[in-house]
Amino acid sequence: MTTPDTIRVRFFARLREELDTGELELPAGSAANAGDIARALAEKGGPWQQLAGDQPVLVAVNQIMAKPSTPVKAGDEVAFFPPVTGG
Amino acid sequence: MISIQTYDFDAAAEYQALRASGPASGAIVTFTGLVRDSGDLSGVSGLFLEHYPGMTEQVIQGLIDEASQRWDLQQVRVIHRVGRLALAEQIVFVGVASAHRGDGFAACQFLMDALKTSAPFWKKEITSDGEQWVEQKDSDLLRSQHWE
Numbered sequence: 001m002t003t004p005d006t007i008r009v010r011f012f013a014r015l016r017e018e019l020d021t022g023e024l025e026l027p028a029g030s031a032a033n034a035g036d037i038a039r040a041l042a043e044k045g046g047p048w049q050q051l052a053g054d055q056p057v058l059v060a061v062n063q064i065m066a067k068p069s070t071p072v073k074a075g076d077e078v079a080f081f082p083p084v085t086g087g
Numbered sequence: 088m089i090s091i092q093t094y095d096f097d098a099a100a101e102y103q104a105l106r107a108s109g110p111a112s113g114a115i116v117t118f119t120g121l122v123r124d125s126g127d128l129s130g131v132s133g134l135f136l137e138h139y140p141g142m143t144e145q146v147i148q149g150l151i152d153e154a155s156q157r158w159d160l161q162q163v164r165v166i167h168r169v170g171r172l173a174l175a176e177q178i179v180f181v182g183v184a185s186a187h188r189g190d191g192f193a194a195c196q197f198l199m200d201a202l203k204t205s206a207p208f209w210k211k212e213i214t215s216d217g218e219q220w221v222e223q224k225d226s227d228l229l230r231s232q233h234w235e
Contacts, residue, residue, distance in 0.1 A: 013137050013209035014220040060207070063142035079139060083223035086136070086167065086208025087120055087179055087199060 004075045012081035018047040028074035034059045035068025056083055089147050093170040101164055105184040108162035112184040116191035118199055120179040122172050127221050130214045136169045139207035146206045154198055158190035197234050204231040
């Protein structure tokens with residue numbers, strides 16, 4: 001198996017619907033941390049701007065809660081989602 | 088044990104399974120959450136529940152591990168349903184078997200409070216007028232922070 005040179009980015013719930021995107025792939029070299037990914041995607045404009053806006057957007061790296069400063073590398077899975085409302 | 092499932096569960100059977108957790112168990116505390124008719128919206132006819140497969144199970148296992156360190160527990164069972172749920176259907180089950188009731192009450196409440204604010208589930212309310220994602224509640228955050 002070859003090492004992936006991309007980062008898998010996933011979206012859930014309200015974000016998934018508003019962005020009309022469940023997941024996408026980014027070149028690994030384009031981002032050093034989760035915040036870089038959010039800022040790069042926010043530049044797409046429209047609903048994507050909320051990734052770098054005032055509304056709370058949570059981020060997980062490799063399925064563990066993370067911060068914008070959490071480093072990311074090739075093969076990682078980064079997920080953005082609204083505050084959780086289960087139970 | 089943790090189950091994330093679309094289908095319903097039998098709370099009585101789960102209780103009996105907790106009874107079989109061994110002779111050290113002197114107390115069983117269970118909680119069952121149901122779909123009710125009013126949340127952020129009124130006239131709710133059902134819910135749609137989305138989750139993050141994989142991360143959900145990891146987060147809940149972490150909460151069970153934390154509960155097992157804080158309290159003396161014999162067995163813990165967590166079931167959470169996902170997908171489309173109608174009014175009055177069961178959403179979530181948390182059951183704890185412990186030697187004494189104090190540990191059982193505390194652990195069950197901790198698990199529910201912490202699950203609501205840290206496990207990646209999202210509820211959408213469905214009414215005859217449309218659908219709307221539920222907003223996280225400050226009251227839920229406060230209940231969860233109370234355990235820190």
